[in-house]
Amino acid sequence: MGHSRINLSCMRPTEKYIRDNLENFKDEICEFLRIPSISTSPEHLQEMRKASDWLKSKMEDSGLEAEIYETPGNPVVLGKSLKAGDSAPTVLVYGHYDVQPPEPLDLWISPPFEPEIRDGRLYARGASDDKGQLYLHLKAAEAFLKGADNLPVNLIVLAEGEEEVGSPNLLPFIEKHSEQLACDIVVISDTGMLAPGIPSVLCSLRGLAYFDVEVKGPSSDLHSGIYGGPVVNPALALAHILAGLQDSKGKVTIEGFYDDLLDWGPQVKKQINDLPFNQQELEEFIDADLCGGETEFSILERLWTRPTCEINGLNSGYTGDGAKTVLPSRAQAKVSFRLVPDQTPQRIDELFRKHVDKVTPRGVEVTIKQLHGGMPWRAQLSDQLTNAVNSALKKIFNKRAVVAGDGGSIPIVRDLENLLDSPVLLLGFSYPGCNLHAPNEWFPVESIENGIRTIAHLYQEISLMDEIC
Amino acid sequence: MGHSRINLSCMRPTEKYIRDNLENFKDEICEFLRIPSISTSPEHLQEMRKASDWLKSKMEDSGLEAEIYETPGNPVVLGKSLKAGDSAPTVLVYGHYDVQPPEPLDLWISPPFEPEIRDGRLYARGASDDKGQLYLHLKAAEAFLKGADNLPVNLIVLAEGEEEVGSPNLLPFIEKHSEQLACDIVVISDTGMLAPGIPSVLCSLRGLAYFDVEVKGPSSDLHSGIYGGPVVNPALALAHILAGLQDSKGKVTIEGFYDDLLDWGPQVKKQINDLPFNQQELEEFIDADLCGGETEFSILERLWTRPTCEINGLNSGYTGDGAKTVLPSRAQAKVSFRLVPDQTPQRIDELFRKHVDKVTPRGVEVTIKQLHGGMPWRAQLSDQLTNAVNSALKKIFNKRAVVAGDGGSIPIVRDLENLLDSPVLLLGFSYPGCNLHAPNEWFPVESIENGIRTIAHLYQEISLMDEIC
Numbered sequence: 001m002g003h004s005r006i007n008l009s010c011m012r013p014t015e016k017y018i019r020d021n022l023e024n025f026k027d028e029i030c031e032f033l034r035i036p037s038i039s040t041s042p043e044h045l046q047e048m049r050k051a052s053d054w055l056k057s058k059m060e061d062s063g064l065e066a067e068i069y070e071t072p073g074n075p076v077v078l079g080k081s082l083k084a085g086d087s088a089p090t091v092l093v094y095g096h097y098d099v100q101p102p103e104p105l106d107l108w109i110s111p112p113f114e115p116e117i118r119d120g121r122l123y124a125r126g127a128s129d130d131k132g133q134l135y136l137h138l139k140a141a142e143a144f145l146k147g148a149d150n151l152p153v154n155l156i157v158l159a160e161g162e163e164e165v166g167s168p169n170l171l172p173f174i175e176k177h178s179e180q181l182a183c184d185i186v187v188i189s190d191t192g193m194l195a196p197g198i199p200s201v202l203c204s205l206r207g208l209a210y211f212d213v214e215v216k217g218p219s220s221d222l223h224s225g226i227y228g229g230p231v232v233n234p235a236l237a238l239a240h241i242l243a244g245l246q247d248s249k250g251k252v253t254i255e256g257f258y259d260d261l262l263d264w265g266p267q268v269k270k271q272i273n274d275l276p277f278n279q280q281e282l283e284e285f286i287d288a289d290l291c292g293g294e295t296e297f298s299i300l301e302r303l304w305t306r307p308t309c310e311i312n313g314l315n316s317g318y319t320g321d322g323a324k325t326v327l328p329s330r331a332q333a334k335v336s337f338r339l340v341p342d343q344t345p346q347r348i349d350e351l352f353r354k355h356v357d358k359v360t361p362r363g364v365e366v367t368i369k370q371l372h373g374g375m376p377w378r379a380q381l382s383d384q385l386t387n388a389v390n391s392a393l394k395k396i397f398n399k400r401a402v403v404a405g406d407g408g409s410i411p412i413v414r415d416l417e418n419l420l421d422s423p424v425l426l427l428g429f430s431y432p433g434c435n436l437h438a439p440n441e442w443f444p445v446e447s448i449e450n451g452i453r454t455i456a457h458l459y460q461e462i463s464l465m466d467e468i469c
Numbered sequence: 470m471g472h473s474r475i476n477l478s479c480m481r482p483t484e485k486y487i488r489d490n491l492e493n494f495k496d497e498i499c500e501f502l503r504i505p506s507i508s509t510s511p512e513h514l515q516e517m518r519k520a521s522d523w524l525k526s527k528m529e530d531s532g533l534e535a536e537i538y539e540t541p542g543n544p545v546v547l548g549k550s551l552k553a554g555d556s557a558p559t560v561l562v563y564g565h566y567d568v569q570p571p572e573p574l575d576l577w578i579s580p581p582f583e584p585e586i587r588d589g590r591l592y593a594r595g596a597s598d599d600k601g602q603l604y605l606h607l608k609a610a611e612a613f614l615k616g617a618d619n620l621p622v623n624l625i626v627l628a629e630g631e632e633e634v635g636s637p638n639l640l641p642f643i644e645k646h647s648e649q650l651a652c653d654i655v656v657i658s659d660t661g662m663l664a665p666g667i668p669s670v671l672c673s674l675r676g677l678a679y680f681d682v683e684v685k686g687p688s689s690d691l692h693s694g695i696y697g698g699p700v701v702n703p704a705l706a707l708a709h710i711l712a713g714l715q716d717s718k719g720k721v722t723i724e725g726f727y728d729d730l731l732d733w734g735p736q737v738k739k740q741i742n743d744l745p746f747n748q749q750e751l752e753e754f755i756d757a758d759l760c761g762g763e764t765e766f767s768i769l770e771r772l773w774t775r776p777t778c779e780i781n782g783l784n785s786g787y788t789g790d791g792a793k794t795v796l797p798s799r800a801q802a803k804v805s806f807r808l809v810p811d812q813t814p815q816r817i818d819e820l821f822r823k824h825v826d827k828v829t830p831r832g833v834e835v836t837i838k839q840l841h842g843g844m845p846w847r848a849q850l851s852d853q854l855t856n857a858v859n860s861a862l863k864k865i866f867n868k869r870a871v872v873a874g875d876g877g878s879i880p881i882v883r884d885l886e887n888l889l890d891s892p893v894l895l896l897g898f899s900y901p902g903c904n905l906h907a908p909n910e911w912f913p914v915e916s917i918e919n920g921i922r923t924i925a926h927l928y929q930e931i932s933l934m935d936e937i938c
Binding site: 210238245248289309314 | 687697713783784785787
């Protein structure tokens, strides 16, 4: 407790700076969110440039040395403060300044690039993902550098502009600049909290193996009356293949699918099931009954710790209005599996193909392409680092942090961990239902202050990991 | 044989007229085919009018009294010759002057409405279906009326302009004019021969029950990572429902599905299996192995005498390029059943709904709509009528006619039979592979002469059914 008090006293000027400048920070976030930095469409190249320039200039305002690095795609912006010296730990913050396209536009209550605050929510594309959250780190650093004239850790802020298009140029960039990106810990604020007021550290992500499955029959569509009967219907063959992937108890029936699963242990299971999770609330929010999958596991276990099989798309024959009596020449499905440790997209690829080979009926041909793969991830935080994070969170939220999982996949996390040989900490401040990748994306206004303060305290706590302030 | 000789001698002027005018007939068919009488698109209303006017004027040229009847849609054209008198039988010919849209246009070798003869085939939209074949009846009548100054039967030619859009106004028209449409037999030439040179009478059609099946889950698409596991995937639920409709032996698994099937008897079975059918030829033509369905039945039995279940279309979630990790909110299929006597679309509707109800998993809702229904049909030809048809065919093709079936559905056949209380004779002259409803539709040039002559002899033979010429 003595330790904690010393720490608090050191933070006074930093905390004051945040308090004094909070309104200004909110205005600045809005400035950032007004730039339509949509990386998926080539007509926004200039806006991407505008966003990276804005970011560089704000990094400099915050007291970081900043530089723009060209890549074959959108530039990487790198901000640094290495004043803490060799004996202090180095934190690398990863974030992205590009956003998802805002379509469909007519579903937005206020325009996606005209930020608006309603009911404590800041609405804009990129508010949560990730411009709003990346910005929090700049301001935490600024609060130290301008408010206290010191930053207790060495800081590297790595911001890319291609996360929403699969980060094609990031890994080569990291490999090329690995020496100047060397760090002790990677922090990413691109996720959310379990619920408002519940400080959360995200400790697992599922992996992904995503396939295109095409069943080919006759070389062109046939009349379903004239030829129906002895011709194998590719859409019906596809239905048989897909239905055979999962049994009525929610188990994936591919041989070997569960072979590589790690046991999460009774402690994690208990931790997960002790979380304040309201099933009915989630059911109302997504307007669906949570009665699917492996019902012997709790909802959160199913979401975070169990692999799944999903059909993401189906397409065959005639799908317009009315009746067209076509026997389709082909049928297509997008099929994906969420993976958990130690499943790998490569192994699932093998097992999936083998399974489909076995069940494909005569008379049709099946082609399978893996379109996307990502490794599952579990955090590898030392006790010391865990304590540092918990301590920072407790100061702001006055509550013990919970360990949360996420059913989604962020392949870059595992890549950063491997390439930088550092643990990754996922510490985000958005709330459930913040409409990521959807119309009316928002970020909680209270998370601006809570986020900046938590991050500042985290930097401080990390700096204390090896020595006392 | 004596009977046959008298008959032939009577036909001499008629036959001569056909011979002398054949080139002129070919030119006239092309004139008819040049009118783009596409009933499916409203922008061709004027062309529909042009086609009906053309038809009326040609009926008059042939010696029929012709009239155009307005309907809420495209007009009905009625041509008549009742000179044969009350003691002669009355033949009603049904045909249609509207055609399917020609798209995709780029697949046509010669433009769809610029008729062209290549390798003994007359290529044009409507050549087989049905303008080319309807025209044959006008010329057969003309050959009698102009070549011999008599027509041995009373003839009514009923031509509609909405067959390709489901004949919405035909049945009301027939009901309204039932007295003047009273007849002893209905003849339709809108089908084909089993193979070139093989005179065929089409004696069965399958019925149809066509459904739209929609599986609804969450009210909007969800992220398949964040929510995947406890949410029932509507596309996977649909796959289970569809796969459960047919077992691996090609049997429809809906309870009661086969209950109403009539036994066609060993004689029909033998007749069908004695037909000159070349499986390899058909497989090459449609580029598909004929290994599906109920393999304990022959290919032709499966095509003509057995009911089927087909998926005509599938649609769900994301189907574009690449990977989108969406858990779709809905999944849709077009599902249809071909029916055989005495199945009915009404009964199949009940059984299908009951079956789907039983297998639908919790967590999704299924909506089923029947979009289209048609009764199966088997010809009810008296021995006398059968003899008349066979005799006419034998004279032209010098071969015994075969009894063929067709796996498709022509609901109007059963409707005409019922409304006009007369047997329907399906006697068509196109060949397999003539690209009905597809690019490069064609009609065999030799079928122009063979068709007109066969029809003329048929009229003659029918007139002989009750008295000798």
